[in-house]
Amino acid sequence: MQETIATLDHIRRSVPQIREELGVDPIPVGAIRDPAIYELEKERIFRKVWLKVATAWELPDPGDYKVKELPVADTSILIVRAKDGRIRAYHNVCTHRGNKVVPSKGFESFGRARANVVTCRFHGWVFGTDGALKSVPMEDAFGHLDKACLGLREIACDEWEGFVFVNFDPEPAQSLRDYLGDFATLFGGYPYRESTTAFRYSTVLKCNWKVALYAFSEGYHVPTIHAGSLPGFRGIEHSDFKLIGPHASSTIYGAGMDTAPSTGIFAGVLHGSDSHAPRPDLLPADINPKRRGDFQFELPNIFPNLLIHLASGCGYPGLSYFTHQFWPLDHGTTLWEGINYFRPAANAAEYAAQVHVNALHRNAWLEDTATMEDTFTGIMSGAIDDMQLMDQEFLIRHAALTLNSYLAGDKQ
């Protein structure tokens, strides 16, 4: 572990270093405002880089699948745990005439492939979970059909710590591990897969995806927008800045907040339990390296559209970590997904306490999301051409600069 600390020193930045490296100039809002930029983002970012689409624990057994609609890649994908135990991803598109192999409801849905096959409902073509085309009704009537070449169209798919990523590039420029780079080291080793109790919320926001991403990428807003749900939040410190290629990270410390009486009692249940108590010792060595007692959570930005806030029970009681994702549906519409992850409750009291903590956090998200449509409307009005960014908004500055370099074709 000592070795890890030494190897990651190069990603740490002081505030003067951040200012020096990223600058302090206002950042143009054109990339948010311009619909043409969105078309470029689809082509040069969302079809080129690794995107998180599932977790391994959503698909525990062979045959388990998830269907996810991804308008940003103009497709629907089928993510399935194949017979060999590996998770694979395919375009959810039948090679006969293009129907969806697995019909889906909403933006994502789950199911189980019985006997490890999925069957297109249109004419009954049958595909294995390994993608192979297994059978075709009235096959002889096709004259010639090269079944070996008519498997489901596979998408590059790989896992990191149980998070499942895909890459729409037929030949990804980098492996997932290389793409994540030092982020994988910084966040690696935490037992994410033990926190299988998930409370997932989503909503469709009338804003560009970056407005939503940026709103969740800083701690500057906490004392104001969260005055209702996080009253008396004391001693908030947003520091330990890190730059990691296209990704970045930082730490939220804080002395805590004025706890409401009910929260104190619910928190007591979780803090009194081995599996839900604060576990700073489980944090990867480079997160909160001094093991400060006021650590709340690590706030990273995994380019382009994922945040994994790692708390290990140190912030919101019992909350292991939470994720946000921002899926563009079109230039001015975004599907936001927020998921709170806990370790499974061992009894009904722990479950009720998790419901309380989840409600507090969901309510804070209601405060966050309240700003996004108004912000987008304001930017679309043309009244401002730039955003003014302070030190604690460096994740936004870094994401905006990274985006520009991808759009300019400097990175691929």
Place this chain on the structure above:
Amino acid sequence: MTSTDPTLLPAAFADLAPLAARWARPTENERNAVRHAATAGEFAAFHDALLPRLDALLTYLRDCPPRPEDPAQRNALMLACAYAEAAPHHELYGGSSEVPFSFDARRFVADHGDEAL
């Protein structure tokens, strides 16, 4: 939806039956509907009655599985979850059924919203 009587509670909490009838529901979506329609007075009454009993209720629930099958245990959990979600409205939001200055809560879709306890 549950076919069992939501007011059937463990003996030690039998006096909370009227609150259970008003607030306890098996799913998050149903509890949200109750919350969104509640008044400041109702939040206050629920809080004033439940907070002094919360320790005892959670102590009781500690001996129940996370998803109890026993109807009285399950109702006790439903009541605790209803209070878990209602308490902030009294303690933090001044009795408002909405989170102040927030996004429309009805636009948040909970994946688990229709999952019954």
